[in-house]
Amino acid sequence: MxxxxxxxxxxxxxxxxxxxxxxxFSMRKLGEALAxxxxxxxxxxxxxxxxxxxxxxxxxxGITKSLPATSWRAAIRELMIRLRAANLAQPALAIxxxxxxxxxxxxxxxxxxxxxxxxxxxxxxxxxxNGYHALIELxxxxxxxxxxxxxxxxxxxxxxxxVWRTAYSSLDPAAFPCSVALASSLYPGTADDRFTFALDxxxxxxxxxxx
Amino acid sequence: MxxxxxxxxxxxxxxxxxxxxxxxFSMRKLGEALAxxxxxxxxxxxxxxxxxxxxxxxxxxGITKSLPATSWRAAIRELMIRLRAANLAQPALAIxxxxxxxxxxxxxxxxxxxxxxxxxxxxxxxxxxNGYHALIELxxxxxxxxxxxxxxxxxxxxxxxxVWRTAYSSLDPAAFPCSVALASSLYPGTADDRFTFALDxxxxxxxxxxx
DNA sequence: ACCTGAACACCGTTCAAGT
DNA sequence: ACCTGAACACCGTTCAAGT
Numbered sequence: 001m002x003x004x005x006x007x008x009x010x011x012x013x014x015x016x017x018x019x020x021x022x023x024x025f026s027m028r029k030l031g032e033a034l035a036x037x038x039x040x041x042x043x044x045x046x047x048x049x050x051x052x053x054x055x056x057x058x059x060x061x062g063i064t065k066s067l068p069a070t071s072w073r074a075a076i077r078e079l080m081i082r083l084r085a086a087n088l089a090q091p092a093l094a095i096x097x098x099x100x101x102x103x104x105x106x107x108x109x110x111x112x113x114x115x116x117x118x119x120x121x122x123x124x125x126x127x128x129x130n131g132y133h134a135l136i137e138l139x140x141x142x143x144x145x146x147x148x149x150x151x152x153x154x155x156x157x158x159x160x161x162x163v164w165r166t167a168y169s170s171l172d173p174a175a176f177p178c179s180v181a182l183a184s185s186l187y188p189g190t191a192d193d194r195f196t197f198a199l200d201x202x203x204x205x206x207x208x209x210x211x
Numbered sequence: 212m213x214x215x216x217x218x219x220x221x222x223x224x225x226x227x228x229x230x231x232x233x234x235x236f237s238m239r240k241l242g243e244a245l246a247x248x249x250x251x252x253x254x255x256x257x258x259x260x261x262x263x264x265x266x267x268x269x270x271x272x273g274i275t276k277s278l279p280a281t282s283w284r285a286a287i288r289e290l291m292i293r294l295r296a297a298n299l300a301q302p303a304l305a306i307x308x309x310x311x312x313x314x315x316x317x318x319x320x321x322x323x324x325x326x327x328x329x330x331x332x333x334x335x336x337x338x339x340x341n342g343y344h345a346l347i348e349l350x351x352x353x354x355x356x357x358x359x360x361x362x363x364x365x366x367x368x369x370x371x372x373x374v375w376r377t378a379y380s381s382l383d384p385a386a387f388p389c390s391v392a393l394a395s396s397l398y399p400g401t402a403d404d405r406f407t408f409a410l411d412x413x414x415x416x417x418x419x420x421x422x
Numbered sequence: 423a424c425c426t427g428a429a430c431a432c433c434g435t436t437c438a439a440g441t
Numbered sequence: 442a443c444c445t446g447a448a449c450a451c452c453g454t455t456c457a458a459g460t
Binding site (some may be wrong): 014065072086102103108112115116125126128129130131133134136137138140141143144145164166168171175176177178179181186187188190194196197198200201202205206 | 352
C-alpha cells in the first residue's frame with residue numbers, strides 16, 4: 001500500500017524495536033508495522049543486518065555536535081559516553097563494528113572526531129589509531145555486555161545484581177576468599193558508573209602517551 | 212539410545228560448534244550429534260542459554276593455572292589474554308556476562324584470581340572491584356566485537372580490513388581529514404595486538420591507583 | 423518499478439505419550 | 442526415570458507472479 005522508502009523503513013524499525021525490544025524485532029513484524037509484505041523490505045536493504053546498521057546510524061544523529069571544547073580528553077570522554085548511550089538505547093545494533101565496511105555518515109563522524117582529538121592532543125598517527133581502537137573496543141564492547149540488563153527496569157536490575165552478589169557470597173571462603181569478602185561490593189553503582197570508571201582509567205593510560 | 216549426561220551433552224556441543232561455527236549451532240543439530248531427540252536435552256539443561264553457559268565454562272578449564280608470579284600486573288595481563296582467547300575459540304558464549312547468576316567454577320575462579328591480584332597490589336576493596344569490572348568489560352566486550360572476524364581465515368580477514376581502510380580513504384578529505392590521512396594505518400596488526408594495547412593502557416590507569 | 427504471497431529451510435521449546 | 446515425537450509459534454530469505 002504505502003510507498004516504501006529506506007527512510008520510512010528505518011523509522012518504522014526504530015518504533016518496533018522501541019515497542020517490542022530488540023530481541024523480538026523481526027522482518028515479519030516490521031512488515032506488519034509498515035502495512036506491507038515483509039519481503040518488500042528486501043527491495044531496499046540487502047538483508048536484516050544491512051537494515052539494522054542503517055537503524056544504528058540514525059541513532060547516532062548529531063552525536064559529535066557540541067562536544068566540550070575544554071580538552072581533548074573531555075571531548076573524547078563525552079563522545080564515548082554518548083556512543084554508549086546510543087548503543088544501549090538501540091541495543092543489538094553493534095554500531096560501528098558490524099562486519100561489512102563502514103558506510104554511514106554518523107559512524108564515520110565518530111571515527112573522525114576521535115582521531116582528530118587524539119592527534120590534537122599531540123599523539124603520533126599510529127598511537128592515535130591504537131587509542132581510537134582501544135576506546136571503541138571498550139565502549140562498544142561494554143555495550144554488548146550491558147545491553148541485556150539495560151533493557152530491564154531499575155527494580156529488576158537491582159534484584160538481578162543482588163542475586164549475583166549472593167552467588168559470590170555463598171562460595172566456599174577457603175577457596176574463594178576475595179570473592180566472599182568483596183561479594184557485597186560487586187556490581188557497584190550503575191553499569192554507566194562502572195563504564196565511566198573504566199573509560200577514565202583507559203584515558204589515564206592514553207594520557208601518558210601524550211608527549 | 213545413548214544415555215545422556217550433562218557432561219556428554221557439553222562435549223557434543225563443543226564438537227558441533229567447532230565443526231559448524233557458533234552461528235549454525237542449534238539444538239536440533241546437537242540432538243543429531245548425540246543420536247538423540249533434540250528435546251531430550253531439556254531434561255539436563257533449562258534452555259539453550261543454560262547449556263551454552265556450561266559449554267563456556269568448559270572452555271575456561273585451567274585458565275587460572277600457572278599464571279606469572281612476577282607481578283600482579285603480569286598475572287592479570289596473562290589471565291585476560293587467556294580469557295579473550297577462550298572466548299574467541301568458543302564465540303557467542305559471552306562467558307562471565309550472561310544474564311543469570313554466575314554458577315560455574317571456572318568463571319568464579321577468574322573473578323577470584325583477578326580480585327586477589329588487585330588486592331595483592333594494594334588496592335582497596337572498592338577500587339579492586341571497579342578494576343575487576345573494568346578489565347572484564349574490556350576483555351569480554353572486545354571478544355564480542357572480534358568474534359565475527361576471528362572466525363574468518365587470515366586471508367579473508369586481511370581482505371576485510373583492506374576494504375574497511377579503502378572506505379575511510381575514499382571519504383571527502385575536507386570533511387574527514389584525519390580519517391583520510393590515517394586510513395592506511397587503521398586496523399593495525401592483529402585484533403589481538405589491538406586488544407593487548409588497550410589492556411596495557413587500562414592496566415597503566417589501574418597501576419596509578421596503587422598506593 | 424514496485425510489491426505480494428507462496429515456499430524453503432530452518433529455529434527454541436512444550437508436553438502428552440511411550441518404554 | 443528417561444526419551445520420543447508431534448506440535449506450537451515462530452524465524453530470514455528467495456523468487457515467480459502479479460499490478
